[in-house]
Amino acid sequence: MQVYAHKETCSEETTVETGVKRGLANLEGGPKMQIRLDFVWGGTLYHLDDLPFSPSELPDVYTQFRKGVEYNCKVRPALKMPTQMGPLPESLSEKIGELGDIPTMAELGLKYREQSPLGVMHFEGGETAALARLQDYFWNKDQLKIYKETRNGMLGANYSTKFSPWLAHGCLSPRTIHDEVKRYETERVANDSTYWVLFELIWRDYFRFVSIKYGNAIFHLGGPRKVVGKRWSQNRELFEAWREGRTGYPLIDANMKELAATGFMSNRGRQIVCSFLVRDLGLDWRMGGEWFETCLLDYDPCSNYGNWTYGAGVGNDPREDRYFSIPKQSATYDPEGEYVAHWLPSLKQSPPKQRNFPGDAYLRPIVPLKFGMGSGGKPNYSRAGYKGKNVGKVGKR
Numbered sequence: 001m002q003v004y005a006h007k008e009t010c011s012e013e014t015t016v017e018t019g020v021k022r023g024l025a026n027l028e029g030g031p032k033m034q035i036r037l038d039f040v041w042g043g044t045l046y047h048l049d050d051l052p053f054s055p056s057e058l059p060d061v062y063t064q065f066r067k068g069v070e071y072n073c074k075v076r077p078a079l080k081m082p083t084q085m086g087p088l089p090e091s092l093s094e095k096i097g098e099l100g101d102i103p104t105m106a107e108l109g110l111k112y113r114e115q116s117p118l119g120v121m122h123f124e125g126g127e128t129a130a131l132a133r134l135q136d137y138f139w140n141k142d143q144l145k146i147y148k149e150t151r152n153g154m155l156g157a158n159y160s161t162k163f164s165p166w167l168a169h170g171c172l173s174p175r176t177i178h179d180e181v182k183r184y185e186t187e188r189v190a191n192d193s194t195y196w197v198l199f200e201l202i203w204r205d206y207f208r209f210v211s212i213k214y215g216n217a218i219f220h221l222g223g224p225r226k227v228v229g230k231r232w233s234q235n236r237e238l239f240e241a242w243r244e245g246r247t248g249y250p251l252i253d254a255n256m257k258e259l260a261a262t263g264f265m266s267n268r269g270r271q272i273v274c275s276f277l278v279r280d281l282g283l284d285w286r287m288g289g290e291w292f293e294t295c296l297l298d299y300d301p302c303s304n305y306g307n308w309t310y311g312a313g314v315g316n317d318p319r320e321d322r323y324f325s326i327p328k329q330s331a332t333y334d335p336e337g338e339y340v341a342h343w344l345p346s347l348k349q350s351p352p353k354q355r356n357f358p359g360d361a362y363l364r365p366i367v368p369l370k371f372g373m374g375s376g377g378k379p380n381y382s383r384a385g386y387k388g389k390n391v392g393k394v395g396k397r
């Protein structure tokens with residue numbers, strides 16, 4: 001008998017692979033069965049074997065990687081589901097019966113958690129729900145043709161695809177998404193938005209292949225570029241304020257509350273809170289990465305640590321010091337304060353334009369912003385806790 005699984009790339013995941021392989025080989029009970037674990041390459045848009053370069057020669061800059069794959073390789077079509085599968089041979093079904101039942105959540109020590117009604121949408125696991133979301137977003141709601149204009153939103157189900165949790169768990173193949181984008185382009189419209197979903201999936205591929213090239217360096221403080229000499233703090237008070245959404249900056253606090261309550265945060269939000277942790281709080285980026293790992297429904301080591309190293313300036317970003325200014329981000333992406341009031345109900349009382357800059361009516365900001373508030377607002381700064389000693393150690397790989 002054979003068991004198939006997608007091949008993983010990062011160290012903790014490959015350790016699990018080895019453990020499962022050993023476990024299957026040593027299965028006891030009943031007549032000894034020969035069970036083999038085989039791996040297939042799945043999960044990326046472009047197949048590892050089709051890349052025009054070996055992983056060790058992967059271009060470091062995303063644009064070069066993207067152009068390399070777009071011009072030189074083809075996305076393989078998704079495999080069709082077999083229309084029917086015959087029953088198991090009788091001898092085998094008896095043997096499988098002897099292996100016992102699939103453990104329940106409780107037996108695994110896991111608890112079911114209700115989803116927050118404030119979340120962007122109700123996420124349901126499995127391929128059926130994934131394909132239903134694809135059908136709804138692309139075809140019923142016809143959102144694909146405007147994705148590029150809406151994708152930086154933060155509120156609601158349809159500013160972006162929300163495919164990431166299903167992609168991360170292997171319930172949805174990026175190649176299925178690709179096939180559906182191509183069908184949509186033929187049957188409805190082909191424009192910048194239809195292309196942009198594929199552009200984003202290439203980012204996902206890029207981080208996965210980067211994890212092969214750089215191995216555990218993506219988890220290390222200096223990142224793939226092995227940056228040294230930067231000063232990083234592990235101040236626990238500042239970190240807790242960030243983690244719990246108590247920084248005094250509504251845009252940060254709302255995003256962090258959304259993450260903790262739902263396990264999801266928009267891409268815009270993730271970039272902003274990452275920049276704030278690294279550049280305004282001066283904290284060790286791995287603390288942020290590990291908190292994301294704890295919470296995210298779509299957690300994937302390559303995309304998570306890839307984006308964190310990128311945002312922290314230790315990845316392969318040609319612009320090393322990418323800073324997201326909170327006043328500018330608030331004015332551009334939440335001008336009426338709808339997002340912050342959704343997650344911080346006390347701000348609903350404030351006039352829409354002031355919700356992102358509530359002054360004394362809200363918490364005192366824990367640190368001044370690196371480049372100030374501009375003309376957007378004039379907060380009082382409290383530097384309490386800012387000089388604290390480094391505490392704790394992070395970085396487990």
Ligand SMILES: Cc1cc2nc3c(=O)[nH]c(=O)nc-3n(C[C@H](O)[C@H](O)[C@H](O)COP(=O)(O)OP(=O)(O)OC[C@H]3O[C@@H](n4cnc5c(N)ncnc54)[C@H](O)[C@@H]3O)c2cc1C
Pocket residue numbers: 151160161162163164165167168197200201203204207265266267268270271274292296298299300301303304305307308311
């Ligand atoms: C600090 C930080 C941490 C992140 N951690 C993760 C993570 O653990 N898992 C994860 O799947 N994504 C991660 N992302 C990427 C991105 O934020 C999410 O993929 C996206 O917000 C998911 O929402 P969506 O499916 O609606 O995306 P859409 O905007 O609809 O994009 C479509 C798909 O493209 C892929 N994609 C889009 N942007 C990125 C990106 N920057 N990097 C890699 N893939 C991308 C995702 O698979 C996504 O589902 C992170 C980004 C940042 C800045």
